[in-house]
Amino acid sequence: MSKTRTALVTGSSSGIGLATAQTLAQKGYRVMLHGLEDVEQGAAIAQRIAQETDSETHYCQADLSRLEQVDRLYSSCVEAFGGVDILVNNAGIQYTAPTAEFPPEKWDLILSVNLTAAFHASRLALPAMKNAGWGRIINIASVHGLVASANKSAYCAAKHGLVGLTKVMALEHAPDGITANAICPGWTDTPLLNQQFEHYAGEHGVSFEEAKLGLIHSKTPYPSLIPPAAIGELAAYLCSDAAAGITGAALPIDGAWTAH
Ligand SMILES: NC(=O)c1ccc[n+]([C@@H]2O[C@H](COP(=O)([O-])OP(=O)(O)OC[C@H]3O[C@@H](n4cnc5c(N)ncnc54)[C@H](O)[C@@H]3O)[C@@H](O)[C@H]2O)c1
Numbered sequence: 001m002s003k004t005r006t007a008l009v010t011g012s013s014s015g016i017g018l019a020t021a022q023t024l025a026q027k028g029y030r031v032m033l034h035g036l037e038d039v040e041q042g043a044a045i046a047q048r049i050a051q052e053t054d055s056e057t058h059y060c061q062a063d064l065s066r067l068e069q070v071d072r073l074y075s076s077c078v079e080a081f082g083g084v085d086i087l088v089n090n091a092g093i094q095y096t097a098p099t100a101e102f103p104p105e106k107w108d109l110i111l112s113v114n115l116t117a118a119f120h121a122s123r124l125a126l127p128a129m130k131n132a133g134w135g136r137i138i139n140i141a142s143v144h145g146l147v148a149s150a151n152k153s154a155y156c157a158a159k160h161g162l163v164g165l166t167k168v169m170a171l172e173h174a175p176d177g178i179t180a181n182a183i184c185p186g187w188t189d190t191p192l193l194n195q196q197f198e199h200y201a202g203e204h205g206v207s208f209e210e211a212k213l214g215l216i217h218s219k220t221p222y223p224s225l226i227p228p229a230a231i232g233e234l235a236a237y238l239c240s241d242a243a244a245g246i247t248g249a250a251l252p253i254d255g256a257w258t259a260h
Pocket residue numbers: 010011012013014015016017034035036037062063064065090091092093113114140141142143184185186187188189190191192193
């Protein structure tokens with residue numbers, strides 16, 4: 001692996017993205033962190049990772065529901081590193097409600113952050129990857145890119161779309177040394193799930209910790225949440241030369257959720 005390869009991890013101020021940025025920095029990649037946090041907060045996260053890993057890191061704030069801010073994020077990578085070798089489309093949000101009651105503005109926001117932003121970031125990154133003859137696109141999809149759950153219409157539509165987009169890019173760019181894969185996590189230990197745990201706890205009259213177990217067991221026999229670092233390690237593996245032939249895959253890391 002070349003020490004100078006660079007990674008952009010969207011939504012890396014928290015959860016899976018943060019763990020992935022940390023892992024890639026540990027492996028020696030230069031990493032652009034990104035999130036909604038202001039520049040001071042984000043830069044502090046990037047600086048901590050740089051100190052812990054001895055890798056070069058930067059931070060860019062951008063709201064990925066807005067096209068011009070996706071453009072600005074990509075430009076900031078070009079400015080800092082000269083380009084992006086590894087693009088991890090990770091930023092994502094969740095909202096749950098029955099389809100008939102789903103607020104249209106929530107639908108639009110989820111589709112724009114979870115799917116459309118990944119298209120735009122990939123569209124911007126692919127030409128330089130193609131010129132370089134090497135690239136990695138890793139889309140953090142979800143088990144909900146493979147199967148559905150009630151009350152998650154926008155999320156499931158976006159994640160199924162992201163898996164489809166991944167396959168198209170893999171077909172288009174296999175001859176160019178570029179791989180495109182989706183990682184499909186199940187319940188993972190991040191703040192994204194808090195709203196669902198709180199809702200379950202209220203509905204069933206149980207504690208937050210009991211709600212976690214209740215929700216986990218409603219979908220999978222695996223007895224705990226997936227650690228975000230495990231997803232970072234899988235992403236790092238997909239960046240390795242050993243994984244050059246893995247492309248167009250949607251890889252579950254889900255405690256057998258989708259084995260049903
Ligand atoms: N936690 C899980 O159980 C789980 C399971 C499967 C898939 N995922 C996916 O993993 C990805 C990361 O989720 P997480 O659980 O780490 O969540 P998280 O809430 O911890 O982190 C989400 C990140 O996305 C960023 N973000 C949110 N809205 C944004 C916007 N409009 N513009 C730019 N950035 C924005 C946040 O700043 C943050 O960095 C998401 O795509 C999510 O769908 C999570």
